[in-house]
Amino acid sequence: MDFDKRIKSITGTVVVQIEGFFTERFINLCKINNVKIWDIRNIVNGVIRFRIDISEFKKLKPIAKRTKCKVTIKNKEGLYFTFHKYRKRKIFALLAIVLVIVSIAFSTFIWxxxxxxxxxxxxxxxxxxxxxxxxxxxxxxxxxxxxxxxxxxxxxxxxxxxxxxxxxxxxxxxxxxxKTKMDEDDIQENVNGNIIADKSGVITKIIPENGTALLKEGSYAQEGNILIEGVIYSKLLDPTYVTAKGIVMIDKKYNFSKEYFYENTKKEYKGKVRYTVGISVDSKEYMINYLNKSLKYDINKSSKSFKLFGKLISFDLYKFSEYEEVNYIKSYDDIINEAKNEAEEYIKSEVLPNAREAGIVNSVLTTKDTENGIIVDVQYTINEQIGKFVERNN
Amino acid sequence: MKLNKKERKKFCSTILKNINVKEKINDAKSKFSEFLEIPQEVVSNYTKITCIEDTDILIEGYKKIVDYYDNYIKIKTNNLFVIIDGSNLDIKEITDSELVISGNIYSLNYKSDKG
Missing domain, CATH: 3.10.20.310 (membrane protein fhac)
Structure with missing residues (x-):
């Protein structure tokens, strides 16, 4: 019943006010004549308001006549009245229909x-x-x-x-x-082959578990050289081909070099922040730019992106923080400290993650004066494990 | 002795009153419902009143609304008058047999139909 009422309120209902001496009789007559009314409210004595479906409104007339009540419409709700209101706006209706058809048509394609x-x-x-x-x-x-x-x-x-x-x-x-591919260990278990150097450096330790070592400790291993050959030589027997296994450690040198200047500029933020919006299609940015070109801004971008027709489209919100460049002079000690930190950062973030069983042996820092600053060169010696298994061709 | 139509009707009604036919029928109905374990309001035309806290009252099997004010509603049912006192009393729904009253209900009183 509640659902039925809701459907009716979508199609069209009216709020009717009844004034008269016999409002109770009016309600009873509605019940007898099968006129469905709801939400009956007594406003003052002799005045009631209720809701009725538009299709049943005409049935109230004879009841009102019998009870000598005055019927007034207080409110109209529902689709019927909205359509009636906009009945002359044909183009609007047409466009709405076209929009629905277009959206249905577009939804049949892969986007x-x-x-x-x-x-x-x-x-x-x-x-x-x-x-x-x-x-x-x-x-x-x-x-x-x-x-x-x-x-x-x-x-x-x-x-x-x-x-x-x-x-x-x-x-x-x-x-x-x-399909799952065999990883290096699996291949090594099943195929004969050699261990070759995947990095160059001075060998500090070489332990052949299976096969014959071709280089000794202290010698220089060039990238691509065979370190452990998958052959076992014997005076009595013919050479036996095996899977080369072993551990090879080398000392490899990594350089970090950068020029630092005594004169530097730093950003001094003024606290003024501006926002703008933009749209970017496949990393091409289009934004509303109203900034003063003579001033400098730091751009902070946050965006939400989605893929459409294979192109990455994103809506961006830009935050511009205004700043001024201020010159200052760095001391020699400051530069050295900064260089040390940066070199350490470089080693930790880029070298060590790409090396196996790696450890820093030593580091040597050298400086060279230039016209406006100094070139700092930090040489790190890293002890790491190398060796790549390569299958024997013949 | 011949009786005319009016006298015959009166004679019948006095006899029916004296042997309490109505009461006996009701009694039989209640016994029947008890025996079959059927709710009484289904068999005989009793009124069922359901209250939800002090906000809603559902009356099933009413006859008509006698008085309707903002703070007082009097409803005639099959055997009783139901009198509801309260404030902001609305008739939320009204159908052939059911009536839902909502608002702040203070009291619910019954008054016998007979006197």
Whole structure:
């Protein structure tokens, strides 16, 4: 009943006020004549208000006549009245209909493709294979056969062990499971081969577990040289080919060099902040620029992005903090300290993460004076493990 | 002795009154409902009143609204008068058999139909 009432209030209801001596009789007569009224409220004695469906409003007339009550409409609600109000705005209605049709039509195309589950096969490869299978941005969803697409994908990309294709609204989701490849340890277990140097440096330790060491401690290993050969030589027997295994440690030198100036500029913020908005399409930025060109600003950008037709579109909010450049002079000690910190940072962030079992042996700092500053050169010696297993060709 | 139509009707009604037919029928109905474990208001035309705290009252099986004011509503049911005192009393819904009253309800009184 409540649902029915709500549906009626969407289509059209009126709030009616009844004035007279026999309002109770009016309500009773409504009940007898099957006129459905609700939300009856007594305003003052002899005046009541209630809601009624527009289709039943005409039935009130004979009841009002019998009870000698005065009927007035106080409020009109519902779609019927809104349509009636805007009945002359035909173009508006037409545009609304066109908008609905266009949105329905556009929703039948693929607007976006999402690739899930790939690790070593690139997105581009998968998207190209999808395109060949007949799925691309702008393709109508109605002409896509999911089974045919997945079969074709598996034929085109042999490295995939499973392919799933589904459409979620205007987005096509391609889920893939790649074939597992043997990692280095597995290959090393099963194939004969050598260990070669993947970095150059002076060998500090070489322990061949299996195979023969070709270089000794203290010698220089060039990148690509064979460190441990996967062959065991014997005076009595013929050479036996094995899987080379072992540990090779080298000392490698890394340089950090940078020129520092005594005269420097620093930013002094004035506290004035300005905001603007913009839109960027594939890293091309378009923003509302009303800034004073003679002043300098620090730009802080925060954006929300989404993919549409294969292009990355993002709405950006820019925050400009106004600053002035102030000159100041750095002392020699300050420069050295700064250089040390930066060199340490460089070693920690870029060198050590890329090296195995690495540790800093020593560091040497040298300086060279130039016209306006000094060049600081920091040489780090890092002890690290090297060696890459390479399968024997013959 | 021949009786005319009016006299015959009167004679019948006096006999019916004397043997309490109505009461006996009601009694039989209540016994029947008790035996079959059916709610009484289904078998006989009793009124069912449901209260939700002091805000809503649902009356099932009413006959008509006798008085309707902002602070007082009197409703005639099959065997009783139901008198509701309160403030801001609205009739939320009204159908053939059901009536929902909402507002601040102070008291709910019954008055016998007979006197």
């Amino acid at each position: 976006n493709i999402e690739v899930v589950g790939n690790n070593y096969i690139s997105n581009e490869q998968i998207l190209n294979a999808l395109k060949e299978s007949g799925v691309y941005i702008g393709k109508n969803k109605a002409f896509i056969n999911n089974k045919a697409v997945t079969n074709n994908m598996r034929v085109l990309l042999s490295d995939l062990s499973w392919v799933g294709f589904e459409l979620d609204g205007t987005k096509a989701i391609i889920k893939v499971v790649e």
